[in-house]
Amino acid sequence: MSDATAEASLIRTCLRSSRPNFLVLAPLCAGLAMTAAWAEGLAFAPLDALLVLFGALLAHAAVNLFNEHHDFHSGLDALTERTPFSGGSGALPERPEAARAVRVAAWACLAGVMLIGAWFLWRAGPVMLLYGLAGLGLVLAYTGWLTRRPWLCLLAPGAGFGLLMVPGAHQALTGTLSATVVAAALVPTLMVSALLLINQVPDIDADRRVGRDHLAIRLGPLRAARLVALLLAAAFAVVPLAWWAGALPTTAWLMWLALPVLAWLLRGLWRLPAGVAQGELAPLLPLMGLNVVLLLASLALLNVGLWLAG
Template identity: 70%
Template sequence: MAATSSAGVLRVCWRCARPNFLVLAPLCAGLAVTSAWLDGRAPEGAAILLVLLAALLAHAAVNLFNEHHDFASGLDATTRRTPFSGGSGALPEHPDAARAVHRAALACLAGVVIIGAWCLWRAGPALLLYGLLGLALVVAYTGWLTRRPWLCLMAPGVGFGTLMVIGANHALTGGFSATALAVSAVPTLMVSALLLANQLPDIEPDRWVGRHHLAIMLGARRAARLVAVLVFGAFLVVPLAWAAGWLPAETGLMWLAAPVALRLIVGLWRLPSDVDAGDFAGLLPLLGLNVALLLASLSLLNLGLWLAA
């Protein structure tokens, strides 16, 4: 096989970063910005850009580490790729780019650390806990957390919801925000639901390389129902937080996506038993619907906070 050119290596790194999914990080970090505006604080434009960039780099680092690990472990050789699972397929096509992908992951992580150090200097030592937990999740997710079912379920939501929203809000404002805490529950639940759903087609390949996440432990059908429960819980957050006085009525805009959520929940709950035997034909459209629902819900939530600010 001919060596991959420099331009080709860059394209492989770009594909391994999974750019189609990177919009999630700015939407989650955006909740930190809009919640700060709602609380009457106006972060500087440069600070907002740096926080959004750190979120983007952290997400890219996770994807790059995951792609490299899956290639090195042999998982890529056994998995059946879908648009939502199984990796990009870039490294099996260009195995000589593996080292470059790993270096790209480290470079993204270094960028997060540099921006985090600036935030720490700006907002104080309380921010250190968010940073250390975030780095631990980035580094440990693929190789360690995917072997611990409940931690594997919680880790994506904690990273994109709890840490990215509350931590970024703290970095921008210098203090804790009850608004950010309330709104962070939505991505915490929905991102964990997304990652669990996307693990369903990979149950057998993941089992083969020694992973032990909830999709493996529960089986595809029961895990799909847990995804449905998490999505339902995310949609309950807004009216409950509004009733408690923690979120404004405008965040109810998220419920414009409720018909899509209902369709997803019903579809996941009614998956036929064939899915446990590896027939994922009925699942794949729901995976696409799940991604669209997550991005639409977070966009509407950001819009609601912005309108209320």
């Protein structure tokens, strides 16, 4: 293999390890900060908006790359049965020699996030340091530490994409915090935590063998699925409650166009057959896919609803 071919192979492995199919989530979450500002009549610089979106993308990629590297070195990849939604990308088991490159890519993404954070620290003031340090802690601690603490493991992904990314981006762009952006942030907070929890169900046995301890392990597949259903229902309940309180505009109800998908998913999660608890994943996999569709569609619709209010 020539040097150019080997380098191209390393780059492809790093790209696969970043799980590019799922990276659209970060811009959708950061977008809520912009559409909330738009709904409130607040202006922000286009360059700052691009930096916020790029920073969110880099942060998500960094989490995925660190996770892939950790799971490969811990031996978890060798134990996991991969699905389209869980178990990692499989890139490093296919190309073990790329492990160092993936780790370097993770740190490079994190360095990019820190540089963008430094720009906004200068522009928006010391409050950005709080968001930055909390986000950095989540990125570095999630795979190796938080996955051994059940409730923190449940809350951390949603907090990262919701309560940190959305208000933090809004503060960076406008210098302010509002009830609108906090209400909007609650939706990804609940839905992203639900996504990670249901995606942990296929990995229960493998995760237990490498010392992880999350709620899917503690509750078992059936009760974990019902907790996912409750989190998703709570996310949709945010819109009417926040609208009633005056925190979200009427157009935010656009998110409820996804209600039929939610109803179908809740029915499936609540009525999973007992065989899922014995490792029969076939009934669960379509629901995992539908959950991804629901998450992305709901965030997109909420973004449009906030934008229409501007």
